[in-house]
Amino acid sequence: xKKKFLCTLISVVMTTAMLAGCGGGAKxxxxxxxxxxxxxxxxxxxxxxxxxxxxxxxxxxxxxxVVGFSQVGAESDWRTANTSSMKSTFTEENGYTLLFDDxxxxxxxxxxxxxxxxxxxxxxxxxxxxxxxxxxxxLKEAQDAGIPVIIVDRMVDVSDDSLYTAWVGxxxxxxxxxxxxxxxxxxxxxxxxxxxxxxxxxxxTIGASAQIGRTNGVEERMKDHTNWKMLERQTGEFTQARGQxxxxxxxxxxxxxxxxxxxxxxxxxxxxxxxxxAGKTCGPNGDIIIVSFDAVAAAFDSMIAGDMxxxxxxxxxxxxxxAELIQKLEKGETVDKIAYVExxxxxxxxxxxxxPTREY
Ligand code: GZL
Numbered sequence: 001x002k003k004k005f006l007c008t009l010i011s012v013v014m015t016t017a018m019l020a021g022c023g024g025g026a027k028x029x030x031x032x033x034x035x036x037x038x039x040x041x042x043x044x045x046x047x048x049x050x051x052x053x054x055x056x057x058x059x060x061x062x063x064x065x066v067v068g069f070s071q072v073g074a075e076s077d078w079r080t081a082n083t084s085s086m087k088s089t090f091t092e093e094n095g096y097t098l099l100f101d102d103x104x105x106x107x108x109x110x111x112x113x114x115x116x117x118x119x120x121x122x123x124x125x126x127x128x129x130x131x132x133x134x135x136x137x138x139l140k141e142a143q144d145a146g147i148p149v150i151i152v153d154r155m156v157d158v159s160d161d162s163l164y165t166a167w168v169g170x171x172x173x174x175x176x177x178x179x180x181x182x183x184x185x186x187x188x189x190x191x192x193x194x195x196x197x198x199x200x201x202x203x204x205t206i207g208a209s210a211q212i213g214r215t216n217g218v219e220e221r222m223k224d225h226t227n228w229k230m231l232e233r234q235t236g237e238f239t240q241a242r243g244q245x246x247x248x249x250x251x252x253x254x255x256x257x258x259x260x261x262x263x264x265x266x267x268x269x270x271x272x273x274x275x276x277x278a279g280k281t282c283g284p285n286g287d288i289i290i291v292s293f294d295a296v297a298a299a300f301d302s303m304i305a306g307d308m309x310x311x312x313x314x315x316x317x318x319x320x321x322x323a324e325l326i327q328k329l330e331k332g333e334t335v336d337k338i339a340y341v342e343x344x345x346x347x348x349x350x351x352x353x354x355x356p357t358r359e360y
């Protein structure tokens with residue numbers, strides 16, 4: 001912020017001086033009428049070239065707040081919605097220059113991207129970390145460079161939480177509780193509250209906060225349901241293709257699966273394909289109950305088609321919340337370290353009515 005504020009002060013002084021003859025002047029926190037720089041520069045991890053000259057010019061002149069965003073990848077519909085939220089928030093019109101990097105789900109690519117942002121001397125670094133550990137060194141480098149870091153979505157597990165300024169995301173443990181609680185009331189309604197229930201789980205990327213929280217939330221609730229049996233858990237890496245492969249292997253190993261818990265919708269879609277290919281049925285009128293997470297648009301389509309029973313929402317719309325944090329930091333205000341987004345549970349019987357209200 002120091003760098004940006006100083007630039008803005010200089011440009012405000014210059015602007016005010018220029019405008020003196022025509023009255024009025026910009027305030028340090030006003031979004032500039034227009035910026036000369038690209039609104040979004042996609043830096044492919046493989047492309048380590050320095051910022052375009054004009055972005056440096058924009059930063060020097062303080063005409064826009066330069067944000068470097070290291071995104072996990074494009075593994076799911078949720079991730080696509082998350083990227084879209086960030087890109088539609090950090091635009092030139094809103095007074096930003098966004099440097100966007102897609103790490104293809106590899107932490108080493110994210111670390112390269114963060115180092116690239118530090119070298120480019122951005123005003124803020126935003127990271128959606130692929131997994132929780134392994135961030136201390138590069139976050140220390142950002143801290144030493146005086147660049148605030150905001151973490152979105154999954155959490156980082158660091159020795160010193162001053163290494164990041166704030167985190168915006170979901171309560172993944174609560175999402176796991178919500179999924180298990182929905183399943184319990186659903187089975188009760190079907191008169192199966194005391195029946196032995198065989199469950200398999202398609203886990204997300206191992207070590208990702210979403211995987212850790214959802215797995216642990218269900219696991220904790222299973223203590224209240226001794227008639228529930230977890231046959232097996234395996235990661236499907238949050239992708240549809242891997243979800244289908246793992247579900248195919250589950251169907252070969254177990255012929256009495258009652259419930260599939262998929263830790264995101266894309267893995268659920270893959271599981272549904274595998275179940276149908278095996279000649280079985282799923283959803284509210286099928287043999288196998290499908291419990292999923294994210295509640296993306298395609299999940300509502302799946303529930304309306306009768307394939308999925310429920311999706312526990314995981315809100316990807318972090319852009320506005322991160323912008324709110326940055327604007328506060330620009331004004332020198334303190335910000336909350338942790339900010340949870342609002343989320344709900346969407347069962348199949350309300351999917352048709354709810355779908356038109358959905359933002360992603
Ligand atoms: C959750 C996010 C997860 C989603 C998946 O906040 O990290 O990653 O649940 C996405 O769809 O791939």
